[in-house]
Amino acid sequence: MNTRSEELAPAVRSILDAAADRPGGDERVAVDARSLSTAFATAEADGRVPVIAEVKPTSPTTDGARREDPVDLAESMVAGGAAALSVLTEPEHFGGSLDTLDRVRAAVDVPVLRKDFLVREDQLDAVEADLVLLIARFVGDDLADLVAAARDRGFQPLVEVHTREELAAALAAGAELIGVNNRDLGKLAVDLSTFEAIAPEVPDGVTLIAESGIATPADVQRMRDAGADGLLIGSAIMDAEGTDEAGTGGDVSANTRRFTAAETEEEV
Numbered sequence: 688m689n690t691r692s693e694e695l696a697p698a699v700r701s702i703l704d705a706a707a708d709r710p711g712g713d714e715r716v717a718v719d720a721r722s723l724s725t726a727f728a729t730a731e732a733d734g735r736v737p738v739i740a741e742v743k744p745t746s747p748t749t750d751g752a753r754r755e756d757p758v759d760l761a762e763s764m765v766a767g768g769a770a771a772l773s774v775l776t777e778p779e780h781f782g783g784s785l786d787t788l789d790r791v792r793a794a795v796d797v798p799v800l801r802k803d804f805l806v807r808e809d810q811l812d813a814v815e816a817d818l819v820l821l822i823a824r825f826v827g828d829d830l831a832d833l834v835a836a837a838r839d840r841g842f843q844p845l846v847e848v849h850t851r852e853e854l855a856a857a858l859a860a861g862a863e864l865i866g867v868n869n870r871d872l873g874k875l876a877v878d879l880s881t882f883e884a885i886a887p888e889v890p891d892g893v894t895l896i897a898e899s900g901i902a903t904p905a906d907v908q909r910m911r912d913a914g915a916d917g918l919l920i921g922s923a924i925m926d927a928e929g930t931d932e933a934g935t936g937g938d939v940s941a942n943t944r945r946f947t948a949a950e951t952e953e954e955v
């Protein structure tokens with residue numbers, strides 16, 4: 688791996704150490720995946736911005752945690768027009784679980800992305816999902832093998848990049864779905880110009896997703912103008928701000944609608 692510890696925020700180092708130890712599945716999964724590109728096309732046809740809404744109960748950059756049933760949150764996101772969902776399965780730093788992903792996927796009919804820090808092939812077998820995230824920075828030279836291993840099981844691999852070098856590695860690995868993470872996992876700082884700098888290098892034919900730091904409808908417009916086919920939005924939808932002691936926060940359905948309707952309505 689090309690992850691020297693001094694380059695990473697301590698929270699990320701701790702996430703990676705935990706990820707390396709996490710067991711995989713005993714049996715190889717075979718997934719009948721719901722297509723992300725079909726879901727995006729359906730959203731576009733109905734005038735919705737294609738948004739992957741993320742069920743992220745907490746994170747190293749979030750204050751507090753939402754304690755509602757993630758299935759309720761997921762259903763609210765779909766009601767708010769989300770084309771697809773992302774579900775954190777990382778247990779120690781993001782409040783995720785494999786069981787949550789299973790239950791969410793059973794409750795909705797949109798594609799569901801497994802969001803985790805997978806570093807080995809057997810970890811793909813821990814749970815079924817329509818898409819799996821592979822983070823170029825963390826899998827290094829194993830990227831092409833993991834992309835192939837994910838496809839062999841029926842998953843659509845989404846390869847996350849943050850630099851031009853990682854984009855080149857993703858393309859060399861045959862990635863067809865690429866996410867540009869605006870958050871630098873070294874410093875955990877967000878900068879939307881990351882997507883703008885990398886997007887022009889991405890060939891047509893790749894489905895390109897802007898990830899992280901999208902907080903307003905103007906940010907949606909900015910990422911769409913720069914070439915985003917879809918957007919991955921977590922914190923601004925989960926919005927734990929104002930969350931009470933029971934962990935009940937803002938209206939997730941309305942929060943989602945604010946982004947999916949960003950190109951058709953004035954902000955409310």
Ligand SMILES: O=P(O)(O)OC[C@@H](O)[C@@H](O)c1c[nH]c2ccccc12
Binds near residue numbers: 803822898922
């Ligand atoms: O909450 P935000 O800023 O809208 O970001 C969502 C998503 O992009 C972010 O959670 C994320 C991007 N890549 C990741 C890898 C692992 C865990 C989480 C992530």
